[in-house]
Amino acid sequence: xxxxxxxxxxxxxxxxxxxxxxxxxxxxxxxxxxxxxxxxxxxxxxxxxxxxxxxxxxxxxxxxxxxxxxxxxxxxxxxxxxxxxxxxxxxxxxxxxxxxxxxxxxxxxxxxxxxxxxxxxxxxxxxxxxxxxxxxxxxxxxxxxxxxxxxxxxxxxxxxxxxxxxxxxxxxxxxxxxxxxxxxxxxxxxxxxxxxxxxxxxxxxxxxxxxxxxxxxxxxxxxxxxxxxxxxxxxxxxxxxxxxxxxxxxxxxxxxxxxxxxxxxxxxxxxxxxxxxxxxxxxxxxxxxxxxxxxxxxxxxxxxxxxxxxxxxxxxxxxxxxxxxxxxxxxxxxxxxxxxxxxxxxxxxxxxxxxxxxxxxxxxxxxxxxxxxxxxxxxxxxxxxxxxxxxxxxxxxxxxxxxxxxxxxxxxxxxxxxxxxxxxxxxxxxxxxxxxxxxxxxxxxxxxxxxxxxxxxxxxxxxxxxxxxxxxxxxxxxxxxxxxxxxxxxxxxxxxxxx
RNA sequence: GACCCCAUCGUCUAGAGGUUAGGACACUGGCCUUUCACGCCGGCAACACGGGUUCGAUCCCCGUUGGGGUCGCCA
Numbered sequence: 001x002x003x004x005x006x007x008x009x010x011x012x013x014x015x016x017x018x019x020x021x022x023x024x025x026x027x028x029x030x031x032x033x034x035x036x037x038x039x040x041x042x043x044x045x046x047x048x049x050x051x052x053x054x055x056x057x058x059x060x061x062x063x064x065x066x067x068x069x070x071x072x073x074x075x076x077x078x079x080x081x082x083x084x085x086x087x088x089x090x091x092x093x094x095x096x097x098x099x100x101x102x103x104x105x106x107x108x109x110x111x112x113x114x115x116x117x118x119x120x121x122x123x124x125x126x127x128x129x130x131x132x133x134x135x136x137x138x139x140x141x142x143x144x145x146x147x148x149x150x151x152x153x154x155x156x157x158x159x160x161x162x163x164x165x166x167x168x169x170x171x172x173x174x175x176x177x178x179x180x181x182x183x184x185x186x187x188x189x190x191x192x193x194x195x196x197x198x199x200x201x202x203x204x205x206x207x208x209x210x211x212x213x214x215x216x217x218x219x220x221x222x223x224x225x226x227x228x229x230x231x232x233x234x235x236x237x238x239x240x241x242x243x244x245x246x247x248x249x250x251x252x253x254x255x256x257x258x259x260x261x262x263x264x265x266x267x268x269x270x271x272x273x274x275x276x277x278x279x280x281x282x283x284x285x286x287x288x289x290x291x292x293x294x295x296x297x298x299x300x301x302x303x304x305x306x307x308x309x310x311x312x313x314x315x316x317x318x319x320x321x322x323x324x325x326x327x328x329x330x331x332x333x334x335x336x337x338x339x340x341x342x343x344x345x346x347x348x349x350x351x352x353x354x355x356x357x358x359x360x361x362x363x364x365x366x367x368x369x370x371x372x373x374x375x376x377x378x379x380x381x382x383x384x385x386x387x388x389x390x391x392x393x394x395x396x397x398x399x400x401x402x403x404x405x406x407x408x409x410x411x412x413x414x415x416x417x418x419x420x421x422x423x424x425x426x427x428x429x430x431x432x433x434x435x436x437x438x439x440x441x442x443x444x445x446x447x448x449x450x451x452x453x454x455x456x457x458x459x460x461x462x463x464x465x466x467x468x469x470x471x472x473x474x475x476x477x478x479x480x481x482x483x484x485x486x487x488x489x490x491x492x493x494x495x496x497x498x499x
Numbered sequence: 500g501a502c503c504c505c506a507u508c509g510u511c512u513a514g515a516g517g518u519u520a521g522g523a524c525a526c527u528g529g530c531c532u533u534u535c536a537c538g539c540c541g542g543c544a545a546c547a548c549g550g551g552u553u554c555g556a557u558c559c560c561c562g563u564u565g566g567g568g569u570c571g572c573c574a
Contacts, residue, residue, distance in 0.1 A: 013574045048573055113572070120571080127500060131570065155572050173504070182502055182570085190572040197574050221503055221569040244505080244567095251566055282511065282523095290513060290522055309512075312567060316510055319524045329537070 006038030007211045010064075010071070011201065013045040014057035017262035017464070020315070021216060021246050021254055022060065023067055024280045028243060028308075029214040030069045031281075034300045041208060042074030044085040045201070047194045052087070063263040067273045068296065073208075081208040086200050093195040096203050096233070097156055097188060105232045106188060108144045108154040109136040130184040132157075137185060156189035158199075158229065166224035171212075171241040172308055178224050186225045198222060202229040210238050212305070217242045217312075218253070241305055244284050244312045254315055256409060265464030269378050270344055274331075275324040283313040293326055345376055357456045371452065375460065380447030380469065382476050387440045394477040395484065397440050400430075401474050402485070403492050404441070405467060414463040416455035423455075429495050444473035 008029035012022050033040040042064070046052035057075075064071075073079025083089055100106035111119075111132075120131040136144075137159065148154055161180040170176055188199035195203075205213060220242050230237040246254040254261055260269075266276050274295065281299050282292060285308050328337065358371050374380050387397055407422050408414075427434040438454050445457055445466060458466045474480070480488065 011574090015574075045574065051573070109572090116572085124500080124570080130501095157572095170504090176503070178503065184570080187572050192572080194572085196572070201574090216568095217504065218568055219574090242504085247567080249510085253568075279511095284511090286512060288513095292511085292523055310505060311507095311512090312505075313512090314510055316524070319511065322524060325537090 004211055005209070006033055006036035007041060007209055008033045008038065008214055009041040009043050009205070009208065009210050010069075011043045011045045011204075011215070012060050013048060013051075013197075014053060014060060015048060015051040016056055017264055018056075018060040018063035019261050020263055020266070020276075020280070021261070023063070023069075023263055023276070024246055024283065025215055025243060026064060026067070026069050027277055027280050028285075028305075029212075030071075031296070031300050031303045032212060032214060032305055033072075035303045038211070039072040040069075041079070041081075041210070042071040042084060043204060043208070044075055044087075045197065046085060046087045047197060047200055049087075049192060049194060057085075059264070063267070066267060067263070067277055069277075086195075086204065089200070089204070090193065090195075092207070093189070093200055093203055094193075097195065097199065100158065100188070100229075100232055101156060103232070104141075104159070106156050106158045107137055107139070107141075108148055109157045109185075109187070110139075110147060110152055110154050111135055130182060132184045134185055153191050155187045155191050157185040158188050158225070158232075160185050160225070160228060166227060168223050168227050168237075168240065170220065170223075171239050171305055172310060173242070176220065176223070178221070180224070183224055186222075188229075198225050199229065202226050202233075202235075205238055206230070206233070206235045212239045212241055214241045214243060214305070217245050241308075243308065244310050246283060247312045247314045249314060251312065251314065259315060259317075260464045260468050262464045264462060265468070268345075268462055268465055271320065271324050272327050272340070275320065275327045278327075279320045279323050283315070284308045284310070293323065293330075350375075353460055354452075357452045357460075361452075374446040374448070374451065374457070378465075382443055382447055382473055384476050386443045386449060387473055387477055389436055389439045395480065398474050398477045398480050399484075399488050400432075400437065401440065401444065401470050401477075402480060402488060403430075403496075404437075405470050405474075406492060407496065408463065408467055408470075411463070414459060414466075416453075416459045419455045419458050440473070441470075444470050 010022070010026045010029055012018075030040045032038075042061075044057055044060075046057070061076075071077070073081065073084060075082075075084045078084070086093075097106065101108070116132065119133050119135075123131055123133065136157070139147075160183050164180050165177050166180055166183075167175055167177050186198050187196050189195050204210075223240055227237055248254055248258040250258070252258070256262075260266070263276075267273075277296055278292075278294060278299075281294065281296075285299075285303070286292075287294050287298065287302055332340065354372050354375055358368065362368065362371065384394070388394070389397065392400075404423075404426065407426060408419075411418055411422060423434060423437060427437050430437075439449070441454055442449055442451050445454060445461070446452065451457065461469075
């Protein structure tokens with residue numbers, strides 16, 4: 001028997017900052033491919049027209065390159081099975097969608113979003129395990145065709161069996177069973193003509209000859225839909241391997257609200273890519289001699305997918321920092337380290353940005369050191385007293401910081417202008433003078449009451465570092481109790497409801 | 500709520516029927532040292548619970564509990 005060529009892929013959707021979870025999946029997929037002299041493919045899953053952006057794609061590509069996880073095929077570099085951006089593969093998907101409809105495995109659905117929301121609501125209340133009532137499933141094909149041709153808006157749904165059980169194999173967990181009755185007639189083509197993830201992923205993985213799907217556990221529940229599509233098309237499904245999810249301290253899925261999750265944050269904080277990769281490698285996997293520091297090469301040489309352990313690992317920044325320190329101490333000459341440092345933050349481009357906002361308040365060159373240390377120092381020290389402003393106690397300041405944090409999370413572009421607008425609006429809504437609002441922020445962001453302009457500083461530091469610092473300040477103030485947090489969330493939602 | 504997944508120190512993990520349950524981070528005691536850090540030596544600390552199977556269960560099976568995930572024209 002000739003072994004099938006091992007081909008793995010990373011399939012991120014370009015809808016935000018590059019996420020460490022993406023890096024985690026990339027690492028395991030990459031290592032598995034390299035271990036087997038296979039190929040690692042990057043495919044951009046930009047089927048969400050609303051949220052996908054080219055900037056995000058670039059950021060993801062950049063951060064993967066920074067990590068040193070290079071792909072063999074992908075957008076820009078191409079490959080035999082391209083294009084590697086799903087938005088450029090629309091005709092391909094249509095061909096397969098049409099085929100499913102023609103063969104009676106899929107059907108147009110004319111239900112409005114409003115109706116679907118209603119139905120979903122009712123069914124959920126009634127305890128039904130699926131959200132759609134399959135209203136359009138039985139429309140006679142001729143009638144459906146007529147309605148489509150008449151220009152009525154529609155989506156396409158796949159016909160999921162009404163009864164029976166889907167059994168599939170996960171490499172790490174063995175057989176998994178799920179009743180078909182618990183699965184919706186999944187939409188495979190949206191009203192805008194774009195495929196949904198489920199259709200696109202199956203078609204592409206097949207066409208791109210992917211041998212192993214290595215991705216996060218959150219996908220397990222949709223595997224039956226995928227398996228069904230493979231069956232409809234008469235294709236052999238690849239091996240499914242669902243990685244455990246990286247977790248916050250409270251064990252929930254790693255999230256922006258509770259942790260820095262952007263690869264960019266780690267980069268800007270001064271984590272070395274080799275240390276981050278190493279650390280990610282020890283989440284759920286280990287070397288047989290239990291050595292904790294290992295290179296990507298060592299990981300490749302010793303890696304076996306089946307050795308991955310399944311408990312969701314908590315992402316522990318302290319341990320990452322310890323590991324990073326070992327790299328700095330053990331692997332760098334002073335000369336090499338200097339190069340790294342320059343590359344990281346001591347370069348002209350970065351200095352220029354900072355100098356630009358310092359110049360006006362410098363009286364001698366050595367002011368530089370004190371004035372800018374918050375750009376190079378991750379552990380800025382803050383005192384509780386300084387965070388407290390005019391007649392407000394810890395709780396009040398905490399509440400303000402928390403609401404600002406929530407607001408900042410919603411910002412898509414982290415520029416000084418957008419941050420300023422956000423604060424301005426915030427101060428109006430809460431009826432607090434802007435300068436009182438920004439006062440504790442100066443301390444939180446720079447550690448100093450007198451410092452470089454707040455919004456410029458935040459822009460240079462970036463969203464993740466800024467938010468992390470605000471969180472640290474809140475910790476210094478004693479944080480909010482669960483109860484108070486809930487109350488605050490209500491108040492916040494009423495004040496800042498978007499719709 | 501329904502369904503799916505998971506379960507060893509606070510955290511990352513080793514263990515694959517018989518171990519004083521091992522290592523690492525964190526915490527901590529000491530040594531080294533002009534301070535700190537590093538390094539070295541030590542300490543604290545875990546098999547969720549209940550039934551089976553077995554001469555014997557952390558390990559196998561079942562249940563309970565706990566945690567997580569999914570229930571979108573988002574991925």
